[in-house]
Amino acid sequence: MCDEHTAADNDAFLGDGAISRRQFAALGGAAGLALLLPAPANAAPIKGRDVTVKTPDGTADAYFVAPATGKHPAVLMWPDIMGLRPAFRQMADRLAQSGYAVLVVNQFYRSTKAPFLAPGESYDQPEVRAKIMPFTKALNPAGTVRDATAFVAFLDAQPQVDRKRGMASSGYCMGGPMVMRTAAANPGRIKAGATFHGGGLVGTEADSPDKLIPRMKASYLIAIAENDDQRAPTDKDTLRADFAAAKLPAEIEVYAGTKHGWCPPDSRVYDAAQADKAWGRMLALFGRTL
Numbered sequence: 073m074c075d076e077h078t079a080a081d082n083d084a085f086l087g088d089g090a091i092s093r094r095q096f097a098a099l100g101g102a103a104g105l106a107l108l109l110p111a112p113a114n115a116a117p118i119k120g121r122d123v124t125v126k127t128p129d130g131t132a133d134a135y136f137v138a139p140a141t142g143k144h145p146a147v148l149m150w151p152d153i154m155g156l157r158p159a160f161r162q163m164a165d166r167l168a169q170s171g172y173a174v175l176v177v178n179q180f181y182r183s184t185k186a187p188f189l190a191p192g193e194s195y196d197q198p199e200v201r202a203k204i205m206p207f208t209k210a211l212n213p214a215g216t217v218r219d220a221t222a223f224v225a226f227l228d229a230q231p232q233v234d235r236k237r238g239m240a241s242s243g244y245c246m247g248g249p250m251v252m253r254t255a256a257a258n259p260g261r262i263k264a265g266a267t268f269h270g271g272g273l274v275g276t277e278a279d280s281p282d283k284l285i286p287r288m289k290a291s292y293l294i295a296i297a298e299n300d301d302q303r304a305p306t307d308k309d310t311l312r313a314d315f316a317a318a319k320l321p322a323e324i325e326v327y328a329g330t331k332h333g334w335c336p337p338d339s340r341v342y343d344a345a346q347a348d349k350a351w352g353r354m355l356a357l358f359g360r361t362l
Contacts, residue, residue: 109163109166109337111166112166112169112170115169115170116139116140116168116169116170116171117139117140117141118137118138118140118165118168118169119137119138119139119140120135120136120137120138120161120168121135121136121137122134123135123136123175123226125175125177125222125223125226126222127181127218127219127223128218128222129182129215129218129219130181130182131181132178132179132181132219132222132223133156133177133178133181133185133186134156134175134176134177134178134223135156135160135161135164136173136174136175136230137161137164137165137168137173137174138168138172138173138174138230138232138233139168139169139171139173139232142232143173143232143233143234144171144172144173144232144233144234145171145172145173145233145237145238145239145240145358145362146172146173146174146175146227146228146230146233146239146240147167147172147173147174147175147239147240147241147242147358148175148177148220148223148224148227148239148240148241148242148254149163149164149167149174149175149176149241149242149243149247150176150177150179150241150242150243150244150246150247150248150250150251150254151176151177151178151179151243151244151247152244152246152247152336153195153204153208153245153246154189154194154195154204154336154338155178155179155186155187155188155189155204156176156177156178156186156187157186157187157189157338158187159336159337159338159339160336162337163336163337164176166351172240173227173230173232173233175223175226175227177219177223179211179216179219179246179247179250180204180207180210180211182207182210182211182215183206183207183210184207188203188207189203194340195333196340208246213249213253213279216250216253216254217253220241220250220253220254220257220258221257221258223254224239224254224262227239228261237362238261238262238263238264238361238362239258239261239262239263239362240262240263240264240265240266240290240357240358240361240362241254241255241262241264241265241266242265242266242267242268243265243266243267244267244268244269244270244335244336245268245269245270245271245332245333246270246271246272247267247270248267248268248269248271248273248281249270249271249272249273249281251265251266251267251270252265252267252273252281252282252285252288253281253284255284255287255288255289255290256284256285256287256288259288259289259290260289262289262290263289263290263291263361263362264292264357264358264361264362265288265290265291265292266292266293266295266353266354266357266358267292267293267294267295268295268334268335269295269296269297269300269330269332269334269335270296271300271332273294273307273311274304274307274310274311282311282314285314285315285317285318285320286317288318288320289320290320290361291320291321291322291357291360292315292320292321292322292323292324292357293322293323293353293354294308294311294322294323294325295325295327295335296308296324296325296326296327297326297327297330297331297332298326298327298328298329298330298331299330299331299332300332301326308324308326311324312324323353323357325353327343327346327349327350328346329343329346330343330346331343334346334347335347335350335351
């Protein structure tokens with residue numbers, strides 16, 4: 073199993089959350105998502121489109137969105153284990169409204185096009201896990217690096233992207249390690265990284281994400297779910313020490329009361345207040361570094 077999927081993902085949508093199952097199912101539609109994701113103040117008009125990106129391993133489907141005019145710093149967004157879907161399109165739109173050119177990708181393109189789940193389907197359902205787990209078999213660290221380099225090049229080729237400014241990457245759940253691999257493989261471009269309830273950031277392998285920190289030239293936000301911290305209470309300390317040794321700024325925080333998967337608005341454990349806090353910290357990071 074590659075380190076982009078960990079045991080924590082198996083608990084991603086378990087337990088009592090702020091949203092009932094009936095409400096969760098209703099959030100499959102864009103209207104429900106819009107109620108949960110307020111537009112930023114002074115939101116810029118945006119334009120989005122479905123795109124494809126050639127990689128060494130095939131053709132990835134993705135969604136690109138940016139302010140309707142001008143050039144802007146770019147952000148590469150890696151979804152959680154439920155992949156590119158309406159929730160992440162909404163999140164990309166919201167980020168673009170704050171002045172960023174955003175590419176959110178289908179990291180499972182080797183196996184399936186996105187979206188691959190029906191409205192209301194969730195990773196806590198055995199049949200959904202059975203569908204997704206084979207997709208993860210096609211992922212590995214080297215493939216993530218190849219993908220990241222292709223996605224960065226795609227962004228830099230877009231007229232809406234300001235190449236004179238740094239690029240950022242954000243990732244959720246299994247996307248957390250992908251953010252760190254992106255930064256390590258593209259240190260000249262990636263100047264900020266943000267991970268939210270990232271799984272597998274610390275490991276014993278020589279190429280574990282935490283071992284790649286010396287290769288990075290980025291500032292970081294690491295937003296940790298409380299129950300993830302309970303499972304691996306020393307990971308945050310390892311990350312703090314590694315970032316400090318590399319002399320890289322890193323805001324590493326456990327978000328009180330949150331459960332793994334709390335940030336995407338279609339998660340059954342979505343915590344609107346804490347997700348909005350983490351989003352604000354990400355915008356502050358990007359504002360300082362890009």
